Amino acid sequence: MSTPQTSEIVARCQALYEDLNFTAAREWKEAEPGRKVIGFMPIYIPREIIHAAGMLPLGILGGGDQLEVIHGDAYYQSYICRIPRSTIELGVSGRLDFVDGMLFPSICDVIRNLSGMWKVMFPGVYSKYFDVPQNYEDEVGGRFYVNEMAEFRRDLEEMAGRKITDDDLRRSIGLYNRNRRLIRELYALRARTPWKAPAAEVYLVVRAGLVLPVEEHSALLEQYIAAAEAEDRPIRDNCRIVLTGMFCEQPPLNLIKSLELAGCYIVDDDLLLVTRWLIDDVPLDGDPLHNLSQAFLHQSESTAAKYEPDQEEKGKFLVRAVKRTGAEGVIFAAPSFCDPALLDRPMLQNVLTRANIPFIAFKYAENSGQMQPIREQAGTFADSIKLWSAA
Amino acid sequence: MNTTAKASKAEVIKDASMLKQKEMMAKHYERLANAEANGEKVVSTFVPGNLNELLMCFDLVNNLPEVNAIQSGLRRQSGAYVMEAEKSGHSEDVCTYVKSDIGMMAKGNIGPNGKKLPNPDVLMLSYTGCFTFMKWFELLREQYKCETIFLQTPYMADGRITPNMIQYMVKQFKEDVIPKLEAVSGVKFDIDRLREYLRKSAQAEEDLVYILQSSKRRPSPIDAYFGGIYYIGPIFGAFRGTDDAIDYYRFLRQEVDQRIAAGLGPVTPDGQMGEEKYRLVVEGPPNYTNFRQFWKMFYEEGAVVVASSYTKVGGTYDFGFRHDPDRPLESLAEYCLGVYTNRSLPMRIEMLVNYINEYEADGLLINSIKSCNSFSAGQLLIMREVEKRTGKPAAFIETDLVDPRYFSAANVKNRLESYFQMVEQKRGGAGKGVAA
Incomplete structure (x- = not known):
């Protein structure tokens, strides 16, 4: 069988991205009796536990720019971000009627409160606020987290009607380790040669992993990496930037495309963080929940939803990302009314200023339609970076 | 007892308890201002999840940035502070308490x-019910570069406090906080000192609950939202666990009892309230920049608030919780877990x-x-559900805490x-009934 072209792979991923009825996940569920699907919102949940229960973890990232929000707006004031209203729209319109459970990770007060709204609006669906520790001591936050995961495991066992063994968990951890390794490889490829793996394509390929079984997604990643490395594509005279602030409500695909068209290669980002939240392999030996907990405490990404206990470390992840990827600047792009991203932003900007790294900032919503102002701002930023570099 | 007094400056009528509280607050702000000169160390912390008894065990003076922002709002200074913070890069979208505090610092x-x-010598980040904290x-911390202590309170998402939550919090107390x-x-920690403070807290809490529940009567002797904000001040702030708080709530209880005996309603800034026409429950914090004007829109129409959720952000004592000297750390954990904004x-x-x-x-x-x-996301569903379950009408107004740009008097009054x-x-x- 011949290796598919990037265009074929991306076309498939784009179809998955545009399908707000989640047909692929529905088909997976219908393929065998008794299968269950567990939806989850940003920013992170241990998908390994769901997988080990024989269930499909399904990423729910709002409705994007294609969903007309009719009912969802009736539940939120104008000053609340868009992702909860389009998520409610997905629920109320029946698009999630095949989903057996919904997880609302600890990211902000809006998503936290949405967990309670889901309980009221969809009483037949398992709904859980997934709390994580902000204390990173093994015997304090670590123990709390292990117990929280154990409770979740019991809940899923009840739903599945069977035990989730440690070996089930180890097998799932192994599969997700492989998936994360491939995504790290893809990000490294893009950082090295961003013209070979445009940000919009990388986004679509990674996002496909939120609706496909992990085994299938890993195969798809391998195909894309191979195809992207093999294809020649023209190099643009772009600058290289790190994109940050997009960890929850997703930008429209056009926004990502617009940034690259405006002259900014995206060489790192915080999109779809669940897919690479854990930055190293989770060990397979020993207690799997303990291992997942250790990885969360000591080997996970920094982001605004996490407390940084060390003032010296605050924002350093961004400086490191710039150095690691050879970026020349940072673009702060936050959803309107996003508390974590917007409250964090001044602190991160101060760190960048001290490190002499240029940046710009703007806001968006998942249904932003006007890209011209963003293109102009990003284009000017790219030009100014090139001018500084020349000087 | 002199039940009311006239403060000449703005001709605002105040209960004697309000004047007493004003004295307490003035004394506390003086203590804060003189802390360095007196060799006292200062801790900044928050109202929900306030650990005042524990902090007093270390002779720390309690400074509450939320209360400072409220004071700035009441004094019409917060608008300039908020804009000062926005000028320095803080988004117009985020919490105005934060921006008022940061702007005040800049000025x-x-x-x-x-x-x-x-x-502050230390920031006691008791993260309870609000991500923004x-x-x-x-x-x-970026500005003050001082020790910051984090206490995470798990969210009561499933309507119950689990043993894992308590163990986690107690471990944080013992091993970190x-x-x-x-x-x-x-100062070395003395658990018996903590027990003594907790005993005093429980005593004041009894009187607070009596006062807040007095509004079950007709007419209600108190306004449990606008007046309630005064009543919760000492116990939600720097006085829980002190003799001052015990005295204040005993005094206030006597004052309320006198009004009950006389068949009187609440005292408003314009004097004794007239006929009680409407009894309301209010959800959400008030607006502070136009606090008196906002209150007036209620009492002029004969509307009295008989219960409010905002007066439970610093503790849900009316459901029976009391600080327990026999289980000191567990009790502090349960207190934090139970505050209103930490409830599902x-x-x-x-x-x-x-x-x-x-x-x-x-x-x-x-x-x-x-x-x-923390309060607002989901309130429209709350409104629908409460209407459905009670058959009583609900209404929705929008304002802000301390940003005067978001208080539209005409719109609010009309609503x-x-x-x-x-x-x-x-x-x-x-x-x-349908939503207004």
Whole structure:
């Protein structure tokens, strides 16, 4: 069988991205009796536990720019971000009627409160606020987290009607380790040669992993990496930037495309963080929940939803990302009314200023339609970076 | 006892208890202003999850940035502070308490007594029911570069406190919070001292509950929202666990008893309230920049608030919780877990429904605050559910905590007048209540 072209792979991923009825996940569920699907919102949940229960973890990232929000707006004031209203729209319109459970990770007060709204609006669906520790001591936050995961495991066992063994968990951890390794490889490829793996394509390929079984997604990643490395594509005279602030409500695909068209290669980002939240392999030996907990405490990404206990470390992840990827600047792009991203932003900007790294900032919503102002701002930023570099 | 007194400056009528509280607050702000000179160390912390008894064990003086922001709002200074923060890069979308605090800091950190507030020696980040707190103290830590202690309170998402939650919090106390407080203060922790403070807290809490539940009577002797904000001040702030708090709540209880005996309603800034026409339950914080004007829109129409959720952000004592000297750390954990904003949305709905029924209210009014996603996200569903379950009409208004740009007096008044008409219609059986 011949290796598919990037265009074929991306076309498939784009179809998955545009399908707000989640047909692929529905088909997976219908393929065998008794299968269950567990939806989850940003920013992170241990998908390994769901997988080990024989269930499909399904990423729910709002409705994007294609969903007309009719009912969802009736539940939120104008000053609340868009992702909860389009998520409610997905629920109320029946698009999630095949989903057996919904997880609302600890990211902000809006998503936290949405967990309670889901309980009221969809009483037949398992709904859980997934709390994580902000204390990173093994015997304090670590123990709390292990117990929280154990409770979740019991809940899923009840739903599945069977035990989730440690070996089930180890097998799932192994599969997700492989998936994360491939995504790290893809990000490294893009950082090295961003013209070979445009940000919009990388986004679509990674996002496909939120609706496909992990085994299938890993195969798809391998195909894309191979195809992207093999294809020649023209190099643009772009600058290289790190994109940050997009960890929850997703930008429209056009926004990502617009940034690259405006002259900014995206060489790192915080999109779809669940897919690479854990930055190293989770060990397979020993207690799997303990291992997942250790990885969360000591080997996970920094982001605004996490407390940084060390003032010296605050924002350093961004400086490191710039150095690691050879970026020349940072673009702060936050959803309107996003508390974590917007409250964090001044602190991160101060760190960048001290490190002499240029940046710009703007806001968006998942249904932003006007890209011209963003293109102009990003284009000017790219030009100014090139001018500084020349000087 | 002199039950009311006239403060000449703005001709605002105040209860004697309000004047007493004013003295307590003035004394506390003086203590803060003189802390450095007196060799006292200062801790900044928050109202929900306030650990005042524990902090007193280390001789720390309690400074509450939320209360400072409220004071700035009441004094009409917060608008300039908010804009100062926005000028320095803080988004117009985020919490105005934070921006008022940061703007105040940029303009010299002058407290309500006109004296500079001290820099904190330690930030006690008790993260309870509000994500913004975490970012707020990260922002302050960047400025003050002082020790920051984090206490995470798990969210009561499933309507219950689990053993895992308590164990987690007690471990944080033992292994992180207390050792760090000892290091900052130089004072060794004495659990018996904590027990004594907790005993005093419980005593004051008894009287507070009596006062807040006095509004079940007709007429209600108190306003449990606008007046309630005064009543919660000492116990939600720097006085829980002190003799001052015990004295204040005993005094206030006597004052309320006198009003009950005389068949009187609440005292408003314009004097004794007239006939009680409407009894309301209010959800959400108030607006502070136009606090008196906002209150007036209620009492002029004969509307009294008989129960409110905002007066439970510093503790839900009316559900029976008391600080327990026999289980000191567990009790502090349960206190933090139980505060209103740490309760799940279904719990909040249940609580408001019960308030409407138990306090025989005419309906629910939601004051939705732009700044506060912890309160606001989900309030429209709360409104629908409470209406559905009680059959009582609900209304929705939008303002902000301390940003005067988001208080539109005409809009609010218009909404309220429509709402009161709706309550009248409902009483007359003229159809089902719908949202204003």
